[in-house]
Amino acid sequence: MIAETVCSAVAAAGLGIAVVTAYRKRFLAATRIAAYSLVPLGLVMTGVVDWLADTAFSPTAWAGFGVLGVSWLLFSTTRAVERRRGGTRKDRKEARAAAQSEAVAPAASAPSLGPGSRQSTRPATAPKAQAGEDFSDIEAILKKHGI
Secondary structure, eight states, X not given: OHHHHHHHHHHHHHHHHHHHHHHTTOHHHHHHHHXXXXXXXXXXXXXXXXXXXXXXXXHHHHHHHHHHHHHHHHHHHHXXXXXXXXXXXXXXXXXXXXXXXXXXXXXXXXXXXXXXXXXXXXXXXXXXXXXXXXXXXXXXXXXXXXX
């Protein structure tokens, strides 16, 4: 009986706040407040509040809530692991197939992801270019880097 009275009072207060908010020309916020304030009244009218009051003192119901909590924990853990691995098994399989189907130039190298050591491709002393010198090695380097 007390729970029904409290829920009804909360609904009435929420609807009053919604009216004041609508008076201030904030209709979207007023509608949202009215929706939230009608939830306790709806719960009282459907009998959920009585069911909750009866359930609050039942050890079997509390064990059921514990099982639901464990279930939720398992679901959230598996979702976190899926996100960390990069999706579901099907997603990883599709990504692997897409990676294998990409064509890569035979002379191209994979980009370095870390701060590795940089090796110079030039000799320590570079001779001066002759007028008829072949630039095929420079062209190969530029092609290798996609320039």
